[in-house]
Amino acid sequence: MSPKYVLDPFSEKYAHRTSSMLSSEIRDLLEITARPDIISLAGGLPYTQAFDPQVILRLVSRVLAEDCAASLQYGPSDGFAPLKRSLTEIMREEGTPCLPEDLIVTSGAQQGLEFISKIFINPGDHIITEAPSYVGALNSFLSYQPQIHAIPMDEEGMVLAELRNTLQRLEERGERAKFIYTIPNFQNPAGITMSRDRRYALLETAEEFDCLVVEDNPYGLLRFEGDPVPTLRSLDESKVIYLGTLSKIFSAGMRIGWVAAPHPVLEKLLLAKQSADLCTSSFTQRIAHLYFAEEDWKGQVSQLVEIYRERRNVLLASLDEFLAELCSWTHPQGGLFVWVTLPAYIHASEMLASAIDAKVAYVPGSGFFPYRGGENCMRLNFSYPEPEVLWEGVKRLSKVIKREVALAKSLGLQGKPAGGRPHGQE
Amino acid sequence: MSPKYVLDPFSEKYAHRTSSMLSSEIRDLLEITARPDIISLAGGLPYTQAFDPQVILRLVSRVLAEDCAASLQYGPSDGFAPLKRSLTEIMREEGTPCLPEDLIVTSGAQQGLEFISKIFINPGDHIITEAPSYVGALNSFLSYQPQIHAIPMDEEGMVLAELRNTLQRLEERGERAKFIYTIPNFQNPAGITMSRDRRYALLETAEEFDCLVVEDNPYGLLRFEGDPVPTLRSLDESKVIYLGTLSKIFSAGMRIGWVAAPHPVLEKLLLAKQSADLCTSSFTQRIAHLYFAEEDWKGQVSQLVEIYRERRNVLLASLDEFLAELCSWTHPQGGLFVWVTLPAYIHASEMLASAIDAKVAYVPGSGFFPYRGGENCMRLNFSYPEPEVLWEGVKRLSKVIKREVALAKSLGLQGKPAGGRPHGQE
Numbered sequence: 001m002s003p004k005y006v007l008d009p010f011s012e013k014y015a016h017r018t019s020s021m022l023s024s025e026i027r028d029l030l031e032i033t034a035r036p037d038i039i040s041l042a043g044g045l046p047y048t049q050a051f052d053p054q055v056i057l058r059l060v061s062r063v064l065a066e067d068c069a070a071s072l073q074y075g076p077s078d079g080f081a082p083l084k085r086s087l088t089e090i091m092r093e094e095g096t097p098c099l100p101e102d103l104i105v106t107s108g109a110q111q112g113l114e115f116i117s118k119i120f121i122n123p124g125d126h127i128i129t130e131a132p133s134y135v136g137a138l139n140s141f142l143s144y145q146p147q148i149h150a151i152p153m154d155e156e157g158m159v160l161a162e163l164r165n166t167l168q169r170l171e172e173r174g175e176r177a178k179f180i181y182t183i184p185n186f187q188n189p190a191g192i193t194m195s196r197d198r199r200y201a202l203l204e205t206a207e208e209f210d211c212l213v214v215e216d217n218p219y220g221l222l223r224f225e226g227d228p229v230p231t232l233r234s235l236d237e238s239k240v241i242y243l244g245t246l247s248k249i250f251s252a253g254m255r256i257g258w259v260a261a262p263h264p265v266l267e268k269l270l271l272a273k274q275s276a277d278l279c280t281s282s283f284t285q286r287i288a289h290l291y292f293a294e295e296d297w298k299g300q301v302s303q304l305v306e307i308y309r310e311r312r313n314v315l316l317a318s319l320d321e322f323l324a325e326l327c328s329w330t331h332p333q334g335g336l337f338v339w340v341t342l343p344a345y346i347h348a349s350e351m352l353a354s355a356i357d358a359k360v361a362y363v364p365g366s367g368f369f370p371y372r373g374g375e376n377c378m379r380l381n382f383s384y385p386e387p388e389v390l391w392e393g394v395k396r397l398s399k400v401i402k403r404e405v406a407l408a409k410s411l412g413l414q415g416k417p418a419g420g421r422p423h424g425q426e
Numbered sequence: 427m428s429p430k431y432v433l434d435p436f437s438e439k440y441a442h443r444t445s446s447m448l449s450s451e452i453r454d455l456l457e458i459t460a461r462p463d464i465i466s467l468a469g470g471l472p473y474t475q476a477f478d479p480q481v482i483l484r485l486v487s488r489v490l491a492e493d494c495a496a497s498l499q500y501g502p503s504d505g506f507a508p509l510k511r512s513l514t515e516i517m518r519e520e521g522t523p524c525l526p527e528d529l530i531v532t533s534g535a536q537q538g539l540e541f542i543s544k545i546f547i548n549p550g551d552h553i554i555t556e557a558p559s560y561v562g563a564l565n566s567f568l569s570y571q572p573q574i575h576a577i578p579m580d581e582e583g584m585v586l587a588e589l590r591n592t593l594q595r596l597e598e599r600g601e602r603a604k605f606i607y608t609i610p611n612f613q614n615p616a617g618i619t620m621s622r623d624r625r626y627a628l629l630e631t632a633e634e635f636d637c638l639v640v641e642d643n644p645y646g647l648l649r650f651e652g653d654p655v656p657t658l659r660s661l662d663e664s665k666v667i668y669l670g671t672l673s674k675i676f677s678a679g680m681r682i683g684w685v686a687a688p689h690p691v692l693e694k695l696l697l698a699k700q701s702a703d704l705c706t707s708s709f710t711q712r713i714a715h716l717y718f719a720e721e722d723w724k725g726q727v728s729q730l731v732e733i734y735r736e737r738r739n740v741l742l743a744s745l746d747e748f749l750a751e752l753c754s755w756t757h758p759q760g761g762l763f764v765w766v767t768l769p770a771y772i773h774a775s776e777m778l779a780s781a782i783d784a785k786v787a788y789v790p791g792s793g794f795f796p797y798r799g800g801e802n803c804m805r806l807n808f809s810y811p812e813p814e815v816l817w818e819g820v821k822r823l824s825k826v827i828k829r830e831v832a833l834a835k836s837l838g839l840q841g842k843p844a845g846g847r848p849h850g851q852e
Contacts, residue, residue, distance in 0.1 A: 045499060053494040060486045068479040072677035073471060107533055107681075107703040114702045118569070140701040143544070251498035253708035255533075275566040276540045277533040281707055282679030 039393035041380040042361040044188065044336060046248050047307055055295055056287065063286045071283045077274045079105025079258070080285040086292035087244065087258050093298070094220050096234040096242070098260050104269055107280045109218055109245035109257035113140045115272040116214055116241060119265075120178045121146045126170055128180040128211070130158050132339070132368030132377070134188045137181060137216065141370075148370040149177065155330075157194030158182060160201050167209040179212040179241070184232060186219040186335025189368045189379035193333055196229050203236050212265075216243045219335035221301050224309035226333045238262055246288055248336070249301050254284040308336070308383050311390055315382040318391045322398035326405060329380075336383040339365070342376045343405060345414050349375065351404050360396040465819035467806040468787040470614065470762060472674050473733055481721060482713065489712045497709045503700045505531025505684070506711040512718035513670065513684050519724070520646050522660040522668070524686045530695055533706045535644055535671035535683035539566045541698040542640055542667060545691075546604045547572045552596055554606040554637070556584050558765070558794030558803070560614045563607060563642065567796075574796040575603065581756075583620030584608060586627050593635040605638040605667070610658060612645040612761025615794045615805035619759055622655050629662050638691075642669045645761035647727050650735035652759045664688055672714055674762070675727050680710040733809075734762070740813040741806060741820065748824035752831060755806075762809040765791070768802045769831060771840050775801065777830050786822040 063071050078084070084100035091098045106112045113136065121127065121144035129138065131150030141148060149166045151158045163180070170176055180202070184194040194202070206213050215232040233242040245257035259269055273279070291297060315338055319329055329340040340362075342348060348364035355361060365377025382390055408414055489497050504510070510526035517524045532538045539562065547553065547570035555564065557576030567574060575592045577584045589606070596602055606628070610620040620628070632639050641658040659668040671683035685695055699705070717723060741764055745755055755766045766788075768774060774790040781787060791803025808816055834840055 048495040048498040051494065051498055053490040056494070056498075057487060057490050061483060064479040064483050064486075068477065068482070069474040070679075072474040072477055072482075072679040074673075074678045107707075110701075111703045117701075136700070136704065139697075143698070143701050247500075251709070252500045253496075253498040255703060255705070255707045271565075272569070274562070275536075275543075275569050276702065277537040277681060278562065279681070281533075281681045281710055283677070284707055284709060 038356065038359050038361055039385065039389055039396065040361045041382075041385065041390070041393050041397070042363045043381050043384050045381070045384040046252055046336070047304065047383055048251065048253070050304055050307060051251070051300070055291070059287045059290045059295070062290055063283070067286060071286050073282055075279045075282040075285065077104070077279050078270055079103075079280060080282065080289060082293070083256075083285045083289035084258075086289050090221075090249075090292065091231075091242075091244065091260070094217070094228065094231055094234075096231045098233075098242075102263070102266065103244075103258045103260040104266060104273060105280050105285060106257045106259055106273065107255045107277060108247060108252070109216060109243040109259075110136050110140070111273075111276065112243045112257055112259040112269075113137050113214075113216070115259070115269050115276070116179070117141050117144045118272050119268045120212075126175055126177045128163065128166065128177045129370065130182055130187065130190070132189050132365060132374050132379075133181065133370075134183060134216065135363075135367050138368070138370050141181075146178070150370055150373065153187070153190060153192050155192060157184065157187075157192060157198045158202065160198065160205060163202070164205055167205065167211070171209065176209060177211045179214050180206055181214045181216065182232070183216045183218070184229070185217055186222065186332050186337070188218070188335070189337050189363070189365070190339040191330040191332030191335060191337050192339075193226075193229065199229065199232055199235060203232060203239065206239055207236075213240045214243065215240050218243075218245045218248050221249055222305055222308060222336070223334035224305060224312060224332075233260065241265060249304070250288060250291060250297065254281070254288055256280060256284060256288050305334075308334075311382040311385070311387055312338070314387040314390045315380060315394065318394035322394055323401065326398075326401060336381055338380045338382060340378050340380055342378065342401060343408075343414070344376050345408050346376050346401065346404050348378045351400060354404065355397060355400045358396045358400045360393050360400070362397065464782065464785050464787055465811065465815055465822065466787045467808075467811065467816070467819050467823070468789045469807050469810050471807070471810040472678055472762070473730065473809055474677065474679070476730055476733060477677070477726070481717070485713045485716045485721070488716055489709070493712060497712050499708055501705045501708040501711065503530070503705050504696055505529075505706060506708065506715060508719070509682075509711045509715035510684075512715050516647075516675075516718065517657075517668075517670065517686070520643070520654065520657055520660075522657045524659070524668075528689070528692065529670075529684045529686040530692060530699060531706050531711060532683045532685055532699065533681045533703060534673060534678070535642060535669040535685075536562050536566070537699075537702065538669045538683055538685040538695075539563050539640075539642070541685070541695050541702070542605070543567050543570045544698050545694045546638075552601055552603045554589065554592065554603045555796065556608055556613065556616070558615050558791060558800050558805075559607065559796075560609060560642065561789075561793050564794070564796050567607070572604070576796055576799065579613070579616060579618050581618060583610065583613075583618060583624045584628065586624065586631060589628070590631055593631065593637070597635065602635060603637045605640050606632055607640045607642065608658070609642045609644070610655070611643055612648065612758050612763070614644070614761070615763050615789070615791075616765040617756040617758030617761060617763050618765075619652075619655065625655065625658055625661060629658060629665065632665055633662075639666045640669065641666050644669075644671045644674050647675055648731055648734060648762070649760035650731060650738060650758075659686065667691060675730070676714060676717060676723070680707070680714055682706060682710060682714050731760075734760075737808040737811070737813055737816055738764070740816045741808040744817045744820035748820055749827065752824075752827060762807055764806045764808060766804050766806060768804070768827060769834075769840070770802050771834050772802050772827065772830050774804045777826060780830065781823060781826045784822045784826045786819050786826070788823065 088098045088100055117140040123145035125146045127146045128149050131152050151162045213232055233240040242260040327340050327342050329338050349366055363379040365374030514524045514526055543566045549571035551572045553572045554575050557578050577588045659666040668686040753766050753768050755764050775792055788804040788806055791800025
């Protein structure tokens with residue numbers, strides 16, 4: 001086989017993947033994570049060690065005793081009906097009413113992102129994301145070749161003036177954005193939560209410029225402090241496509257998420273689901289249903305919140321201890337991540353090799369931007385490493401950063417932002 | 427929200443879905459299947475009742491005792507490494523050498539089809555399928571807007587002269603087919619197995635016209651009679667993308683399949699996997715791995731083969747008994763399906779409502795063609811219904827067909843083929 005016939009179609013279809021990192025770098029990092037001598041602050045893993053295997057075994061025994069043949073069989077593409085009801089209960093816990101017929105089950109929320117990309121994005125279409133944003137969402141979007149407009153955030157979420165500017169410029173050119181993608185709670189990677197006022201303003205702006213809102217809410221129930229803020233979907237069902245997942249409150253390994261959407265969208269999502277994998281696992285859907293219907297899942301979430309709150313506190317304290325003078329960072333009220341901003345002249349991607357030499361890993365910020373940005377930033381995860389490991393990890397990291405800063409100073413590079421290299425070099 | 431903003435993108439993206447039925451009709455039929463008074467020969471379900479729940483429970487206990495946290499966690503996108511080794515053992519059982527690093531695990535073979543569609547098909551591209559072909563494959567393909575050239579089959583598989591004609595016509599126009607899609611063993615829906623000679627000839631033709639071959643082999647191990655024929659992949663690794671699944675030999679509900687492909691393709695499949703759902707269930711992959719590594723899976727396959735052989739025999743005998751004078755059908759050497767051809771003037775889609783009135787269901791043939799064809803055909807499934815149910819189902823079906831034939835004769839319609847209505851009516 002001549003290789004050109006294999007490579008041709010990709011060069012066409014992936015031509016718009018201009019970012020230097022995205023998935024391949026994340027993948028390499030995750031491989032590093034597996035080395036036991038390296039402290040990884042790079043992952044995005046929930047702490048599944050907190051789960052009691054006996055609970056899962058009890059549920060599986062029930063499924064097999066009562067419903068074995070069906071659990072081994074194909075199931076409906078929209079999901080196992082009893083589980084769909086359980087998922088609406090989870091949404092109610094966040095003050096978001098939803099009927100089972102308003103959602104479909106997906107193989108993780110990631111699959112919902114892929115479907116939204118597939119059904120909405122034609123090459124050249126415009127979409128809006130936060131800057132930075134979840135790398136898995138950016139990957140799905142980019143694989144369908146949109147133009148992504150990444151809107152900066154302040155401590156209340158997406159900066160509305162920037163959003164309006166972008167939408168207005170599009171309107172002046174006779175174009176519009178297909179949707180606005182946001183992770184309003186404890187955002188991945190920035191750890192920022194969109195304020196209540198900002199949520200109302202965002203929905204008004206979406207209304208004014210006629211675009212849908214995609215609300216990705218994997219972490220909403222993992223709040224350590226502060227009052228809950230209403231979900232966007234609870235404020236405007238007609239305009240919001242809502243993505244949920246069991247990955248952070250039950251098990252990522254079961255691969256169960258869902259999408260709630262207006263019915264015309266839901267019908268197309270269902271077609272996408274049938275093409276994509278026919279149905280989500282009948283086996284894991286039944287286990288998950290029993291878990292949420294009959295076990296103390298809220299108690300388990302509370303336990304996770306306690307664990308993660310302590311770890312966040314340790315991470316923030318260690319940053320205070322070791323990096324207060326050089327860096328700034330976000331203060332997440334929940335979720336899994338802290339976003340650290342280094343001095344402008346430090347290039348986090350280029351520093352990664354040194355960090356790994358020093359036995360600590362992180363995700364460079366540039367991976368969370370569709371094209372460019374975040375070069376002097378990094379995402380740190382606090383959900384997975386034990387507290388004392390977090391402390392030691394930041395200590396190691398601080399040495400690497402301080403060495404890098406000293407090097408930059410000795411070379412007189414402090415004036416040059418990491419992201420601002422001359423165009424000729426790219 | 428103005429509905430046009432929801433509907434606009436779909437009308438663009440799904441404009442090429444010209445077939446009248448495909449997934450929505452299949453879906454309606456599957457709903458009918460659930461009504462207990464109806465004998466459904468429409469499904470494509472394996473007989474999961476043949477599985478011992480105790481075996482699954484034993485495996486799950488092991489997974490939870492030894493590896494609970496990892497089984498609840500995200501896993502590598504290319505699949506759980508020990509399972510990948512087990513999958514190569516399954517391929518070896520069909521004489522197809524494969525290394526673990528030559529495959530990725532997917533959420534059923536359907537997901538492999540979706541990925542192949544996504545990475546290869548740009549709108550307007552040409553691809554080749556058998557006529558008829560698997561409706562789930564056609565759905566995935568069509569959602570990326572190719573032009574599908576459906577090549578008729580004889581009892582040895584795709585008719586090579588027709589294939590060559592098509593490829594030659596494309597070549598004359600400066601075009602080519604991206605790939606040839608085939609289910610060589612006990613094809614869904616036709617029940618036909620591609621002969622050894624035809625396989626060699628197909629690969630030669632693919633070589634001559636520079637296109638890849640996508641070999642979908644869900645049923646290969648379910649052979650009731652005759653000698654195994656080599657897989658296409660075992661004859662030419664460099665040109666064949668091979669799709670396997672555990673759905674027919676273990677459990678469809680676990681959603682585990684795989685794709686083995688040349689490495690440049692595999693790398694793009696892995697990117698597609700990451701965008702699509704990050705990874706296949708860590709939990710079900712571990713269960714499946716233990717099943718194939720430690721249980722008597724070959725014994726279980728033999729048991730399924732016994733069950734399905736008997737059911738195929740009953741289905742063929744009942745067709746002989748009730749429909750010998752009116753219809754013809756294929757004689758599958760394995761798999762799940764028989765393809766029945768009715769008199770040319772009978773429209774199987776239009777007859778379906780009468781059949782359901784008579785408490786029997788089937789899939790009309792037209793669903794297995796991308797645009798047109800098979801109007802006087804139907805697919806019958808024999809893997810799921812018990813033997814006496816199969817017999818009764820065909821008996822009911824024969825009455826419906828005979829009534830339809832009598833009606834057509836009384837209206838003088840015998841001369842008009844079902845698929846040949848005037849263009850003005852379409």
